[in-house]
Amino acid sequence: MSTTTDETKEVSAKVEAKLIPIYVMGKKYEVPESLTIMKAIEYAGYKYIRGCGCRGGVCGAGSTVYRKPGDYKIYTGLACQTVVEPNMYLTQLPFYPAIRAIYNFHELEGKPEEIFELYPELFRCVACNACTKVCPMDVEVMDYISALKRGDIVEAAEISFDCIQCGLCASRCYGELPQYHIAQLARRLAGAYLTPRAEHLKTMCANIETGRYTEGLNSLKAMDTDMLKKTYQERELEPATAGEDWTPKDSTYL
Amino acid sequence: MSISYYPGCTLKTKAKNLESSALAAMKELGIKVEELDRWNCCGAVYSLADDDLIHIVAPVRDLIRVKERGHDTVLALCSMCYNTLARANHLMKNDEEKRKTINMFMDEEPDYAGEVRVVHLFDYLRDDYGWDKLKEKIKKPLNGLKVGPYYGCTLLRPKEVALDHPDNPSIFEKFLETLGAEVINFPMSTQCCGAYQVLGNPDAAVKVSHEILTDAVAHGAEALALTCPLCDYNLGRRQNIMQEKIEGSPEVPVYYFTQLLALALGLPAADCHLELNRESAVNLLKDKSYI
Numbered sequence A: 001m002s003t004t005t006d007e008t009k010e011v012s013a014k015v016e017a018k019l020i021p022i023y024v025m026g027k028k029y030e031v032p033e034s035l036t037i038m039k040a041i042e043y044a045g046y047k048y049i050r051g052c053g054c055r056g057g058v059c060g061a062g063s064t065v066y067r068k069p070g071d072y073k074i075y076t077g078l079a080c081q082t083v084v085e086p087n088m089y090l091t092q093l094p095f096y097p098a099i100r101a102i103y104n105f106h107e108l109e110g111k112p113e114e115i116f117e118l119y120p121e122l123f124r125c126v127a128c129n130a131c132t133k134v135c136p137m138d139v140e141v142m143d144y145i146s147a148l149k150r151g152d153i154v155e156a157a158e159i160s161f162d163c164i165q166c167g168l169c170a171s172r173c174y175g176e177l178p179q180y181h182i183a184q185l186a187r188r189l190a191g192a193y194l195t196p197r198a199e200h201l202k203t204m205c206a207n208i209e210t211g212r213y214t215e216g217l218n219s220l221k222a223m224d225t226d227m228l229k230k231t232y233q234e235r236e237l238e239p240a241t242a243g244e245d246w247t248p249k250d251s252t253y254l
Numbered sequence B: 001m002s003i004s005y006y007p008g009c010t011l012k013t014k015a016k017n018l019e020s021s022a023l024a025a026m027k028e029l030g031i032k033v034e035e036l037d038r039w040n041c042c043g044a045v046y047s048l049a050d051d052d053l054i055h056i057v058a059p060v061r062d063l064i065r066v067k068e069r070g071h072d073t074v075l076a077l078c079s080m081c082y083n084t085l086a087r088a089n090h091l092m093k094n095d096e097e098k099r100k101t102i103n104m105f106m107d108e109e110p111d112y113a114g115e116v117r118v119v120h121l122f123d124y125l126r127d128d129y130g131w132d133k134l135k136e137k138i139k140k141p142l143n144g145l146k147v148g149p150y151y152g153c154t155l156l157r158p159k160e161v162a163l164d165h166p167d168n169p170s171i172f173e174k175f176l177e178t179l180g181a182e183v184i185n186f187p188m189s190t191q192c193c194g195a196y197q198v199l200g201n202p203d204a205a206v207k208v209s210h211e212i213l214t215d216a217v218a219h220g221a222e223a224l225a226l227t228c229p230l231c232d233y234n235l236g237r238r239q240n241i242m243q244e245k246i247e248g249s250p251e252v253p254v255y256y257f258t259q260l261l262a263l264a265l266g267l268p269a270a271d272c273h274l275e276l277n278r279e280s281a282v283n284l285l286k287d288k289s290y291i
Helices: A005-014 A037-043 A112-118 A120-124 A130-134 A141-149 A153-159 A168-172 A179-194 A199-209 A214-222 A225-233 B016-029 B054-068 B079-094 B096-105 B121-129 B131-137 B171-178 B202-218 B229-237 B239-245 B257-264 B279-287
Strands: A019-024 A027-032 A063-067 A075-078 A089-092 B003-006 B033-035 B073-076 B117-120 B146-149 B223-226 B254-256
Touching: A027 A037, A063 A168, A112 A120, A112 A179, A120 A141, A130 A141, A130 A168, A141 A153, A141 A179, A153 A179, A168 A179, B003 B054, B016 B121, B016 B131, B016 B254, B016 B257, B054 B073, B054 B079, B054 B096, B073 B079, B073 B121, B079 B096, B079 B117, B079 B229, B117 B121, B121 B131, B121 B171, B121 B257, B131 B171, B146 B171, B171 B257, B202 B229, B202 B239, B223 B229, B223 B257, B229 B239, B229 B254, B254 B257
Parallel strands: A019 A089, B003 B033, B003 B073, B073 B117, B146 B223, B223 B254
Antiparallel strands: A019 A027, A063 A075, A063 A089
C-alpha cells in the first residue's frame, strides 16, 4: 500500500464503519461503533452549546448516565472518553443542582467543626455507597464522606483528589449531600492549613523580594525575539543521566 | 484470634481520651488489635423501625470490612458503636429475609451472614483475657478511689447484645474491683443519661443527668466511670450547665473506664489526655497521687 498522504486519505474514506444502535434520551440512532458517546451524539445530529468542555476527560462537563439491555445496573461515564456500546440507553447529565456553602476562606482554620457547620447534611449519609458506585472517576466518595464525619480532612482531601466535580454523586445521594462541594472545601482546608508548608518557597520568595532575579529577568525582557530564541536554544540542559548532585555551569540564580 | 478495632467517629474527635487510653492499655496488656483501614460511621443509633433497613447498611458494611480483612472479631470501645454493630450483626445472623434484602442491596460487597464476632473491650477482658490475668498486670492499684460504675443503656440493652444481665449487671463492678478501686453501687447506674434528648429537649436531659450524679454521690461515690462518649457529654461535659440550671447540682469527676485502666497499669497520664476531662477529674487523681 502506498504511503503517500493523498492515497491514504482516499483509502480511509472508503472504509465504512459498522453502525450500531444506541438510544439517546429514548430515541434510537445508528452510529459508528468506534465513536465516543460525545461524538456519537454529535453524529446523530445534536449540537453541544454547553455540557461539553475539554473533551479530554478532565473538565467533568460531559457526564453520561446509561444502562445496558438485560442489566439493572446504572452505568456512568464521561461522554468524551466512553466508547458507545450496542443498545446502550443513555442521557447526558452535564449538571446536577447542588448547593455550595458560602464562606470566607480566610476566616476558616481547618477544623472539622467548620465543615460540619457549613454542611450539616454531612451527617445524613447512611453509607449506602450509591455515590461511589456512580462516580465516573472511581473516587471512593462514600469513604471520603466517612472520613469527614470523623473529622479527618486530610484523608478526605486525599481520597477525593481525582474528583472532577461532575456532580453525579449528588444526583444519587440518599441523604441529599452535595459531596463534591464538601470535598472541594476539604481539599482547600487541607492544602491551606493542614499539610506542611513548603519551606523552600519561603526562601524563594525572600530571594525574589531582595531582587536576586531582577537583573536576569530584565535582561530577558530586553531581548528581541531572535536573541530570546537563541538564548533558549543554547541553554544548558540537565543530562538525562545526571545524578542528584548535578549543578549547571552557571549557578548565578541557584 | 485476629481482632479488628473499630474506633467510631467520636473517638477520633471529641473522645480522643477514650481512644488513646484504651490503645495504650491494650498495648500494655498485649491485646493486639488493628484499626480497620476503611470504615464508615456505624450510624450511632440502631434504627428501631423494623423495616428501616437502609440504616442497617452502614454497620453491616463495617462488619464486611472486618470479614474482608480475614479477621474473626471486631472490638469496639464506644458503647453506641458496640450496640449498633452488635445489633446489625445479630440481624444478619438470624433474620434470613432481611439478610437477603441487605446483601442484594449491597451488591458491590461480598455477602455477609454475621460471621464476625462483635465484642466490647469489657466482655473481651472478661471472656477472653480474664480478670485474673488483668489483675496480675495492675501496677498502681486505684486503692481508695470510691467510684460508681455508670453503665448507661447500650451495653446492656437489648438483651440480644447485652454484655451482662440487663437489670442487674456486675461486669463493670468486677472491672473496677480488678483495678483496685472501691466500687460504689447506686440504683441509677443503668438509667439513661438523657442521650440525644440533649439536642431536642435539653432540660429533660439535664434533669435526668443531674439525678444520676446526685444518686451516685448520695451513695458515696466521689467519681464516676463510664464507657460512652454521649454519656460523658451529658454527665461530664454538661455539669456546668447542670450547675447553672439546678441549684446544688454536684461537681463529680468523670472518667472513661480505659483512663482508669491505663493509670492502674502504671501508664503515663499523657496517654489519658486528661485535658479533655473536667478539671475536678484531674484534681482528684492528683489528690489521690495516681498521677
